[in-house]
Amino acid sequence: MAGAHAVRMHEVGAPDVLRWEPIELPEPGPGEVRVRHTAIGLNFIDTYHRTGLYPVPLPAVLGSEAVGVVEALGDGVTGFAAGDRVGYATGPMGAYAEARNITASVVVKIPPGVDDDRAAASLLKGMTAHYLLDIGRLRESPRTILVHAAAGGVGLLLCQWAKRLGATVIGTVGSEAKAKLALASGCDEVIRYDGESVAKRVHAITNGKKVDVVYDSVGKDTWSDSLASLRPRGMMVSFGQSSGPVAPFEPRVLAANGSLFFTRPTLFDYVRERAELEARARDLFAALEEGALNVRVGQTYPLREAARAHRDLEGRKTTGSTLLVP
Ligand SMILES: NC(=O)c1ccc[n+]([C@@H]2O[C@H](COP(=O)([O-])OP(=O)(O)OC[C@H]3O[C@@H](n4cnc5c(N)ncnc54)[C@H](OP(=O)(O)O)[C@@H]3O)[C@@H](O)[C@H]2O)c1
Known part of the structure; x- marks a missing residue:
C-alpha cells in the first residue's frame, strides 16, 4: 500500500x-x-x-x-x-x-x-479533434466548417488540424483576445458570438452557401444558429454543452433546416x-x-x-x- x-x-x-x-x-x-x-x-x-x-x-x-x-x-x-x-x-x-x-x-x-x-x-482534446475530422469527412475533400469555442482546448486543435487538411474554417469566440488566438490557429474568419448573429455572419462569409459541418460543443446557446448555418444535407456534430444541455428537439427540425445529419459523439466510442x-x-x-x-x-x-x-x-x-x- x-x-x-x-x-x-x-x-x-x-x-x-x-x-x-x-x-x-x-x-x-x-x-x-x-x-x-x-x-x-x-x-x-x-x-x-x-x-x-x-x-x-x-x-x-x-x-x-x-x-x-x-x-x-x-x-x-x-x-x-x-x-x-x-x-x-x-x-x-x-x-x-x-x-x-x-x-x-x-x-x-x-x-x-x-x-x-x-x-x-x-491527448484527450487532440484525439477528440482527430475523430471529429473523421466524422466531418475532412480528410476526403476540402470543406467549409464552423467551429464554436474556437479558442478553447479542443477548438484550437480542431481548427489547426482542419486548416491543414484544406478546410475553410470559421470560428466563434467570446472575446477579442480569443479572436486573435483563433485567427492565428487556423481560422479564416472569426465571429464574436457574444455580440453578433452567427447565422447571419456565416451566410455573409459564405455568400449564402453556408457550411458543410458545424462542430458545436457549446450546446444550448448555439443550437439554433448552428442549424441555421448548415447547408442542405450538412452535418451537425453536437459534441458538448459548455453553455448547458441542448433542449429536446423533434427530428423534423432536421428536415426543416435542409435534411440535415445529426450526431452526438463521444471520444470513448471512437x-x-x-x-x-x-x-x-x-x-x-x-x-x-x-x-x-x-x-x-x-x-x-x-x-x-x-x-x-x-x-x-x-x-x-x-x-x-x-x-x-x-
Ligand atoms: N464528445 C467528446 O468526445 C468531447 C471530448 C472533449 C471535449 N468535449 C466537449 O468539448 C467542449 C470543449 O471542451 P474543452 O475542455 O476544450 O473546453 P474549452 O472549449 O476550453 O472551454 C469551454 C469554452 O466554451 C465557451 N463557452 C461558451 N459558452 C459558455 C458558457 N456558458 N460557459 C462556459 N463556457 C462557454 C467558452 O469560450 P468563449 O469564451 O470563446 O465562448 C469556453 O472557454 C466541452 O463542451 C466538452 O464537453 C467533448
Whole structure:
C-alpha cells in the first residue's frame, strides 16, 4: 500500500466540493499499472461530473486524462515497464491524483519528442479533434466548417488540424483576445458570438452557401444558429454543452433546416478498440513532433487548486488547454 494525495469530492456541486485529501493506493491489480502523474489535463467533462450533469458514484476523484511514469505493474501486464512515460485520456476517472492505478488497456506510451505537458494538454482534446475530422469527412475533400469555442482546448486543435487538411474554417469566440488566438490557429474568419448573429455572419462569409459541418460543443446557446448555418444535407456534430444541455428537439427540425445529419459523439466510442486508440494517439503525437500541430497550454494550476481551475474554465476565462500539476 502506498500513499498519495488526490482531489476528491463527496457530493456534487460548485467547485468548492473539490477537496485535497490523502488517499491509500493499493498495489496495482491484475492488468493494471500504477502511474505517478507529472501533468493532469483539465477537461470540460470534469465539470459535468462535478455538478452531477453526468452522474458518478461518490466519493469520486475526478479527471480522465493524465501523463506520468509507470511505477509498478500488476499481474499479466505486457508491453509496459517501470519507468515508461505514459498517458491516458479516456478514464476511468481518477486522474486528479498524485498517483493512481489504472487498467493498462487504456494507457499509451508517450514518444520522446513530446514532453509531458504537451502530451497531457493534448491527448484527450487532440484525439477528440482527430475523430471529429473523421466524422466531418475532412480528410476526403476540402470543406467549409464552423467551429464554436474556437479558442478553447479542443477548438484550437480542431481548427489547426482542419486548416491543414484544406478546410475553410470559421470560428466563434467570446472575446477579442480569443479572436486573435483563433485567427492565428487556423481560422479564416472569426465571429464574436457574444455580440453578433452567427447565422447571419456565416451566410455573409459564405455568400449564402453556408457550411458543410458545424462542430458545436457549446450546446444550448448555439443550437439554433448552428442549424441555421448548415447547408442542405450538412452535418451537425453536437459534441458538448459548455453553455448547458441542448433542449429536446423533434427530428423534423432536421428536415426543416435542409435534411440535415445529426450526431452526438463521444471520444470513448471512437477509441473503443485498442488498435484505434493507438492509431489516433500515434497520429496526434506525429503531428506534434512534426510541428504540424501546436498545443497551447493557456494556464497551469497546482492540482490542489483544482477548484480555482474549474471556476476559470466555467467562467470562460481560459484559452487553449489547462494543466493541473501535482
Ligand atoms: N464528445 C467528446 O468526445 C468531447 C471530448 C472533449 C471535449 N468535449 C466537449 O468539448 C467542449 C470543449 O471542451 P474543452 O475542455 O476544450 O473546453 P474549452 O472549449 O476550453 O472551454 C469551454 C469554452 O466554451 C465557451 N463557452 C461558451 N459558452 C459558455 C458558457 N456558458 N460557459 C462556459 N463556457 C462557454 C467558452 O469560450 P468563449 O469564451 O470563446 O465562448 C469556453 O472557454 C466541452 O463542451 C466538452 O464537453 C467533448
